[in-house]
Amino acid sequence: MVSVLIDPDSANEKHIDFLTSRVGFDDIDFIFVGGSLVTDGNIKNCVQLIKNRTSKPIVLFPGSPNQIEEEADGILLLSLISGRNPDLLIGRQVEAAHKLKGSGLEILPTGYILIDGGRTTTVSYISNTTPIPPDKPGIAVATALAGCQLGQRLIYLDCGSGARHCAPPQLIKMVKNEINVPLIVGGGIRSQTDAEVLFKAGADIIVVGNHLEENPEFLTQLAVAKLNT
Ligand code: 1GP
Numbered sequence: 001m002v003s004v005l006i007d008p009d010s011a012n013e014k015h016i017d018f019l020t021s022r023v024g025f026d027d028i029d030f031i032f033v034g035g036s037l038v039t040d041g042n043i044k045n046c047v048q049l050i051k052n053r054t055s056k057p058i059v060l061f062p063g064s065p066n067q068i069e070e071e072a073d074g075i076l077l078l079s080l081i082s083g084r085n086p087d088l089l090i091g092r093q094v095e096a097a098h099k100l101k102g103s104g105l106e107i108l109p110t111g112y113i114l115i116d117g118g119r120t121t122t123v124s125y126i127s128n129t130t131p132i133p134p135d136k137p138g139i140a141v142a143t144a145l146a147g148c149q150l151g152q153r154l155i156y157l158d159c160g161s162g163a164r165h166c167a168p169p170q171l172i173k174m175v176k177n178e179i180n181v182p183l184i185v186g187g188g189i190r191s192q193t194d195a196e197v198l199f200k201a202g203a204d205i206i207v208v209g210n211h212l213e214e215n216p217e218f219l220t221q222l223a224v225a226k227l228n229t
Helices: 013-020 043-051 086-101 122-127 135-150 169-178 190-202 210-214 219-229
Strands: 002-006 030-033 056-061 072-080 106-114 154-158 183-186 205-207
Touching: 002 183, 002 219, 013 043, 013 086, 030 043, 043 056, 072 086, 072 154, 086 122, 106 122, 106 135, 135 154, 135 169, 154 169, 169 183, 169 190, 190 219, 205 210, 205 219
Parallel strands: 002 030, 002 205, 030 056, 056 072, 072 106, 106 154, 154 183, 183 205
Antiparallel strands: none
């Protein structure tokens, strides 16, 4: 499956309109909304704009509890298990717990794992965590496995928005072989080949943000990648 990531800081009505009316949008499965640092974006407004144009599920991908928006359908309740920052392992979740309970959002506990994608990304800087080196798949596998054993319902391997490289296929394969929950992979996807390689390696859902912001026509290639794999 394919998810489009919309960053409320860069999304506006025109962009959302353009994206949702493109050939290929029908083949998109989810819309993720959020970012590791949202400064002037209005999540509520962004979710509303998307809802006005599509009935596809909107899933929050929040960098902080102030990105919780009840009008969405679900939320990736992220625990940044590749890092050792207690605030992102349990602190923010405690802050958000009551708000989430009363929200009606479908809560999707997600073991969030950062992989080094060749540059310092906003998520690694803001989260103050070190991504797993791409040539150390054993660390990624053990981390994902521990996440599953702790009850995470999804594992998300992310190289971060705008990463230079996607997660290596061999690492994805090794993680996929060890876990029994769906695997989300994102960060740095810029071509149909990138998407196909990730699907073939075992990604159940791929997430594309940056490249679609600049090239909405990339939706068509993503749809073909889905069909080819
Ligand atoms: C980042 O996985 C997402 O968290 C998407 O990354 O913006 O590089 O596509 P890109």
